[in-house]
Amino acid sequence: MDSIDNKANYRSRALVAGYDAERRIDKDDYVNDREVGYFTAQIRCLVGPAGSIVDMGAGTGKLSLAFARLGYAVTAFDQSEAMLERLDAKARAEGLSIACRLGDIVADAPNHPVEPTHDAAVSSRVLMHVADPDAMIGHMAALSRKGIVLDAPRRASPNRLLVALRARTGGEVYRCFDDRALTGSVARQGLRVIDATPIFTLPIGLHLALGNKPLSTALEHGLAFGRCFASTLFLAAERQT
Numbered sequence: 001m002d003s004i005d006n007k008a009n010y011r012s013r014a015l016v017a018g019y020d021a022e023r024r025i026d027k028d029d030y031v032n033d034r035e036v037g038y039f040t041a042q043i044r045c046l047v048g049p050a051g052s053i054v055d056m057g058a059g060t061g062k063l064s065l066a067f068a069r070l071g072y073a074v075t076a077f078d079q080s081e082a083m084l085e086r087l088d089a090k091a092r093a094e095g096l097s098i099a100c101r102l103g104d105i106v107a108d109a110p111n112h113p114v115e116p117t118h119d120a121a122v123s124s125r126v127l128m129h130v131a132d133p134d135a136m137i138g139h140m141a142a143l144s145r146k147g148i149v150l151d152a153p154r155r156a157s158p159n160r161l162l163v164a165l166r167a168r169t170g171g172e173v174y175r176c177f178d179d180r181a182l183t184g185s186v187a188r189q190g191l192r193v194i195d196a197t198p199i200f201t202l203p204i205g206l207h208l209a210l211g212n213k214p215l216s217t218a219l220e221h222g223l224a225f226g227r228c229f230a231s232t233l234f235l236a237a238e239r240q241t
Ligand SMILES: C[S@@+](CC[C@H](N)C(=O)[O-])C[C@H]1O[C@@H](n2cnc3c(N)ncnc32)[C@H](O)[C@@H]1O
Pocket: 006, 007, 010, 011, 056, 057, 058, 059, 060, 061, 062, 063, 077, 078, 079, 080, 083, 103, 104, 105, 106, 107, 123, 124, 125, 126, 129, 130, 131
């Protein structure tokens, strides 16, 4: 196991203040639309049009708010008070009610079988940052009656080079995952993978820098043949009965 554990970075109020703008969250944005679109489509398959969702490492609420707007009962779980305060303020401003829970996905993972409390668990851009990804997947599986949906940066993509560069020059180093190792880790939690889709042939940072949804859409469409090197694996898995 490597020593990656980036949770402390996300407690910084300065980071949280700039988080949404830097990632174009709440904008009409290509990357966020693809991400949220994947999660909502998979949850509709797993759970149906209504139910309860726990968003693990919810941050400022990219997924939590999207699910709450669709009428799901949402719990936002995160270890950063600053992130959850921001999420709560955004939810209140829209008249939405989201339950916020402060906790550590890894340290609070149950080490014995527990009664699931939600229909499904979702998580975006978190597995890459935690100290123990298997424990996080186990925690998500334990909380969910029907299944889980998550994403992770792929080793078979330029992400690996970016991370290697950051390790030398500075910047946040995150974990990249081998597709088969990740699906294997999910399967070991008693879940059956029902979808695993690589998305974003071009780096996410490039799309964010362009800030041009029609252009990004056209570029990704034209480069679909290179999808085997896409940066992120999006994965949905159902609980086996
Ligand atoms: C890159 S942000 C992603 C936030 C949000 N899911 C999104 O897609 O915008 C990572 C989030 O995971 C949270 N996080 C990281 N490690 C965690 C842990 N061990 N327990 C709980 N939350 C954690 C951080 O506090 C942060 O809010």
